[in-house]
Amino acid sequence: MQPRSQLLISSLALLCMMHASLAVAQVLPSPDQGRLLATGGVTQLEGAGGGGLTPWATITGYGSEDSYGVTAHITQVGTQDYRLRTAGVAIGIADRLELSLANQKFTGSLAPLDKLELQQDILGIKLKIAGDLVTDQDSWQPQVAIGAMYKRNHVIKGLEALGITSVKQLGAINDSGVDYYLSATKLLLDHSLLINGTLRLSKANQMGLLGFGGDKRKQYQLLPEVSLGYLINRKLVLGLEYRSKPQNLAVDNEKAYYDAFLAWFPNKNISLTLAYAHLGDITVFNPKNQRGWYVSLQIAQ
Template identity: 70%
Template sequence: MSAKIHFLFITNVLLLFTQQNAYSQIAAPDSGKFLATAGVRQVEGAGGGGIVPWALITGYGTEDSYGANAYLTVLSTQDYRLKSYGVAIGLFDKLELSLGKQEFTGSKAPLDQLSLQQDIAGIKFRISGDLIADQDNWKPQLAIGAMVKRHQGVQGLDALGVSNVKQLGAKSDTGIDYYASASKLFFAQSLLVNGTLRLTKANQMGLLGFGGDKKDQYQIMPEASVAYLLNRKLVAGLEYRRKPNNLSVDDEKAYYDAFVAWFPNKTISLTLAYANLGDITVFNPKSQRGWYVSVQVGN
């Protein structure tokens, strides 16, 4: 199926959801959820951790309300810099919609002029479970989601005659990731555990396109997060994200990070992480590591 057909399917599902809830009068944001249960902004715009989406719905609005926020994330490694920013809204603690943009640039020859950009539209549905209410049973909160991604072309590789990711071996400059997440909060132990399965063809999240000369089919990739609440406002954790290896020019590896997130109130959160992104292209063949800083503002 083409990206256009996938997008139309997601749009129709969203319209159906809206019609079913048209009778509900949306109250003003009530910020009724517990502090930190809105999560932070994942680098593709979904609510969750830094590199892994969680089953929670963004914002602090309860089932009769909504929440919205904006975010900015900057990650710098030895040879590259990634900036991600966007907005998201959570409706009825059931539906999450997000719009984000990623800007990826090089800082070391031969890719010091490299510039890549992609736009991402996300949707997520909570299908069962409740992060807080299900403390007396084993049930996690479950959600399914999709990320529609469109690459905006390659800049800075004019000397190589490259202006599109297809010239690097990618099969397409558009794609969709599908995922299912399960999040369980063990309140008494101050511990949150999340597991995500992602169906994807994306190379480096889509920054190098979708599919490649080595593989061009959807693959299921596991992702995981563990977060410990040090106190009511401070959370520390670890994340892992496996990724496909589709391109000859990119010996793609898994992502890892260790993070600390601070929630001084329900209006703002700050996240600091140290991330390992593995190899990114054969032109700078070394593991890319660096600091990740993210700020989220909303309700």
Template identity: 65%
Template sequence: MQMARLGGLFLVANLAVGGAYGQGRPDMGKLSATGGVSQLEGAGGGGLTPWALITGYGSRDSWGANAHYTGVRTQDYTLDTAGIAVGLADRVELSLARQHFKGSLAPLDRLSIKQDILGVKVKLAGDAVYGQDVFLPQIAVGALHKRNKGVGGLGALGVTNVTQLGAKDDSGTDVYVAATKILLQQSLLLNATVRATKANQMGLLGFGGDKGDSYKAMLEVSAAYMVDRQMVAGVEYRRKPHNLGADNEKAYYDVFVAWFPSKHVSVTAAYAVLGDITVFNPKRQRGAYLSVQTGF
């Protein structure tokens, strides 16, 4: 079922490719910062949650693309994400990212988990920039298909797969609907995303578990203030399911500043709180978030 939904979205993407690429070189026609930054799973949006905005600076007659690297450092863990994304005709977004999660404190100081994420997003209605005189926000639907690559560093305990930690599966698909409204006169961006998911810690600890194995609707919200044409500051909040007895999972939230010195480069810095991550290091994880994106 999940792959059928993903396949349907890719069909829409393929229909858009011909028109966008037929325009030749990207026109960089969108306003600065209106493609968002690259969030932790590779989609265009904030740092924690996808927005309805399509990545890149290509207008509806063109295309755009970017590459990003993001690093998060908390007391006991590190998370590195790298990926690429393409925006087609300001309507379709395709993304590919890899996450690498590592422990730094015993007993999980050798922990290493990698995950690949394939994403697609399609704008359905509205325009966040040009729809200033209407109430309707920009609305998009998207999917993130995730495949966990296994558990490293715990071989001495006989653990090589997230299912041995209690997860029901090592792959899964998140499906979401996002609504984004930009109020240019007030210099505000508001976003609400509802995600259907059963991922544990974004899928890094698998999908489903002993406490639940069904999809749950989770709310994610963002608010950002455009300080000027090059600087945006904001906050984000992302609810999470709690499927694993071995992981007392809590919501994520952050405070961020994004700098756009040009349409080719953005830098995002944040203070992120990621809640508890496994009962083996039972403390609220918090720390620095830094992301660099380059593209057109």
């Protein structure tokens, strides 16, 4: 199957499932917020429920198995030379199915990339297939979920003087693609500890902002991601995250992401996450390890 046909089929399947799931949500009662505080996680950079850098097996919101929950988020990451803003909405249905829609906007502030603007839209779906985060405390069974993210780039802005308007001109094979992932999340209430492991199958360069595949490597790669969280109390979670990255492009010596975060859940309607993130090199045009603050606000219903 041709890559473009595969992406079209994947995106149509995601859209059909979203339409069907929203129809189901219409016959469910209003959001009951029946789950424990913080069990929906925060919102990940690509719009899924979980940590900041990596999706977890958690389902967004606080809706119980008889209801649903809705979240909206805005996230800002600022490094020495770049800014990344993500905004989006998500719905968790019956504590089993999650659908999300997000937009990422990446801008530069240092020449020669001070006019750079990259954007992409991300449509996500996640399905819980085994386990329960809270009720499986008497076994080592984690909550397990599978998911997919369809991503599509906008036109590159700010590099018109160089004749560059598409990620393909930077060496990417495609300007759209699909990430697939499997996440397992275990909450150990007796030890106030949350552990998550995610395996992601991806071709995405810098999460897809620089396209998919490249002049160095075209194939899907299996990439591990890890999160650890310590529950200081029922409203505060301190943690670490690591996310491995591919190296597909000659113009981008891509490095792993990692961060240290503090998430605050004052109630079930709002959460705030503050992190210090290390994003590695972004492009060879500005070869500098990018570090900076990450702030994310999530509103839940």
